[in-house]
Each structure stands twice: as C-alpha cells, then as structure tokens.
Amino acid sequence: MKKVLLIAILSFAVISCGNNKGQDKKGGESGTISIDGSSTVYPITEAVAEEFRAVKPEVDVTIGVSGTGGGFQKFGRGEINISDASRPIKAEEAAVAKENNINYVELEVAYDGLAVVINPENDWATSFTVEELKKIWEPAAQGKIKKWNQINPAWPNEEIHLFGPGVASGTFDYFTEAIVGKSGSSRGDFTASEDDNVLVQGVAGDKYGLGFFGLAYYEANSDKLALASVDGGNGPVKPSTETVKNGTYTPLSRPLYIYVNSSSLNNPDVVEFVRFYLEEAGALAKDVGYIAMTKEEYAAQMEKFNKFVADNK
Incomplete structure (x- = not known):
C-alpha cells in the first residue's frame, strides 16, 4: 500500500512539474x-x-x-x-x-480618424456639422428625432436608420465625447455592435442608413459605403491620412x-x-x-x- 502511495505521489509531482514548465512568476x-x-x-x-x-x-x-x-x-x-x-x-x-x-x-x-458613413445612394447628407450630428445622436433625440428632414428641411421625409459601436467600444466613448460633449452620452435606439463589419453591412444595405466607426473600416469597405464630411467649425473636411495627421479633421481624429x-x-x-x-x-x-x-x-x-x-x- 505504501509503495502504491509513493508511486502516486511521485507521478503527481512529475505531472505538476511538467505543467509548470515555462510558467512565469506573474x-x-x-x-x-x-x-x-x-x-x-x-x-x-x-x-x-x-x-x-x-x-x-x-x-x-x-x-x-x-x-x-x-x-x-x-x-x-x-x-x-x-x-x-x-x-x-x-x-x-x-x-x-x-x-x-x-x-x-x-x-x-x-x-485614426472616425468615419461618418452613409449609403452610396444618399445624395443629400454628404456633409454634417457637429451640431447636426449632436442633434441626431444626443440622448434627447431618442424617440423624437426620427427623420432626415428633422435635421435639415431640405432632406427627405424618411426615417434615419442609425448604426454605431456598442457601449463597450472606445469608438463609442470617443464619438459621444467629441460630438455630444460627454463620453457615453447617446440615444439608445440604434443598431449597436462591437463588430464593425456588422455596422458596415447595415449602412451598405440601407439607403437611409447612417453610422460611424474607425476610418480603417471605411477604407476597407469604400466600395460599399460613402464617406461624409464633418464641419468642426472651419468648413467641411473628410478624414484622410493628411487631414487626420495635420489636425484639420476635427473633432474626430485620435x-x-x-x-x-x-x-x-x-x-x-x-x-x-x-x-x-x-x-x-x-x-x-x-x-x-x-x-x-x-x-x-x-x-x-x-x-x-x-x-x-x-x-x-
């Protein structure tokens, strides 16, 4: 019995040493x-x-x-x-x-710059001011701002379908802080996903879709989407390598x-x-x-x- 117990203990020690091989202290x-x-x-x-x-x-x-x-x-x-x-x-x-x-x-x-994206068939809202984006995305817009012509009377009397990153996303935090004025402050009635590809597909498949995510995802899907300009106070600017790097694309570069x-x-x-x-x-x-x-x-x-x-x- 003692011999069997000793063999079992030795076997456990060998396994334990093998499992600890390559482990760091912390x-x-x-x-x-x-x-x-x-x-x-x-x-x-x-x-x-x-x-x-x-x-x-x-x-x-x-x-x-x-x-x-x-x-x-x-x-x-x-x-x-x-x-x-x-x-x-x-x-x-x-x-x-x-x-x-x-x-x-x-x-x-x-x-990186944050891209504000629209469907390629959207020929009316090719540029947004920060104030217009805030009016769309702020918490007070939930259940109230539903149509494009509520942002600009010249725009269609059609529903806006919004797509954006989920609340755990740093992109969501950054966008809401830059546009709404407070990190995490947003309306909740939009299609949210941590997967940017879901957002790409949503806007690409919806004429009245509007979304935002990192510029890299727009560039990887530029054949499916259109890029809107953002006016941070000095005229409309589209995000690009040059405008993000030189700071003219404001306030959505980071x-x-x-x-x-x-x-x-x-x-x-x-x-x-x-x-x-x-x-x-x-x-x-x-x-x-x-x-x-x-x-x-x-x-x-x-x-x-x-x-x-x-x-x-």
Whole structure:
C-alpha cells in the first residue's frame, strides 16, 4: 500500500512539474501572449502579430475583440497581457487595476480618424456639422428625432436608420465625447455592435442608413459605403491620412493605444512582442488603413516602454 502511495505521489509531482514548465512568476505562461480590447485597434495588432508569428512561430499570440471597455475589464483583473484601446483608460478602470496591484504603461501606436458613413445612394447628407450630428445622436433625440428632414428641411421625409459601436467600444466613448460633449452620452435606439463589419453591412444595405466607426473600416469597405464630411467649425473636411495627421479633421481624429501590464514583463515573449510592435507599427499601420506616427514619435514610445521595463524589474 505504501509503495502504491509513493508511486502516486511521485507521478503527481512529475505531472505538476511538467505543467509548470515555462510558467512565469506573474506574467502567465511563456510562449503565450494574450491580448484583448478595441475592435478599432485589432487590425494593426493582428498585422503585427502575424509578422511576429513568422519570426517566432513557437509563440501563441491570441487576440480577442471585446471592445476597449471589455479589454480594460480583463486587463484590470490581470487576465491579459496587453489591452488594445481606442481611448485612454478611465479613472474607474485604472482604480480596478490599482486594487489588483497592476501597474501598466500606455503606448501610442498609430492615429485614426472616425468615419461618418452613409449609403452610396444618399445624395443629400454628404456633409454634417457637429451640431447636426449632436442633434441626431444626443440622448434627447431618442424617440423624437426620427427623420432626415428633422435635421435639415431640405432632406427627405424618411426615417434615419442609425448604426454605431456598442457601449463597450472606445469608438463609442470617443464619438459621444467629441460630438455630444460627454463620453457615453447617446440615444439608445440604434443598431449597436462591437463588430464593425456588422455596422458596415447595415449602412451598405440601407439607403437611409447612417453610422460611424474607425476610418480603417471605411477604407476597407469604400466600395460599399460613402464617406461624409464633418464641419468642426472651419468648413467641411473628410478624414484622410493628411487631414487626420495635420489636425484639420476635427473633432474626430485620435491616437490609438496598447496598454502593457507590468506583471507580464516576466514573460520575455511579451517584452519582445511589444518592442517588435513599436518597431513595425509604422509600416503596418499604413497597410491596414491607419495613419503612422513619425519615427521620432515611435522612438519616444520605445524609450517609454524600455524605461517601464527597467523600472519594473
């Protein structure tokens, strides 16, 4: 009996050692990198991950798309290494991370403009003022502002069908803050989805559709959609690489971010991946429809990350 028990104990010890092989003290299993968050940032992160997998195929990089808010929830609980974000972390999200003893660094990786999109058959509302967009999207519009001619008498007496990101999306937060004046403040009677492809299909299939999402998704679907201009006070401007970068497309241009958890720094693959990200993001941003930062800006982000690594050893 004792001999059988000893064999069982030794077998359990061997299995346990095998399961712990490759584990970091705090940063998860080496050979794996877990990322979640913004659907807007997803294309550039996935492009970087694809290049990284070619260099280090033994590393499993998984990327979820639960929206900026959903990503920060997981990030604050220490469930993921990196959070994709299309807005800065909120105070309440930072507080959760602090409660869980999670330190982090915010890194800018590219620029993006929010596209206001219409159906190609829409030949009346090709440009909007910020005031018109606010009148459409503010909470007070729910159940009241239903038709195009309520925004402009010259527009059709037809229902507006609205499509936008879900409330967990950083794009939703950014748009509502820039247009309505308060983050998260919006009417609720619109088709919402964390999947930008659902929004693309909605507007593309509806003559009276109106929506918004990241510029990259418009550019990837420009054959199905039309891009509206936005007048931020200095005349109508369409989002483009030039207008987003030079600041003339206001107020709907913004930086995109990744957040890295300090507890992940024990995983050398995470550190290598983030450095790879900052080295390659400029070239890959253009490939997926975003606006690259300058070499100097990427160098500054690399310096910021290296200092973060050094300070958290």
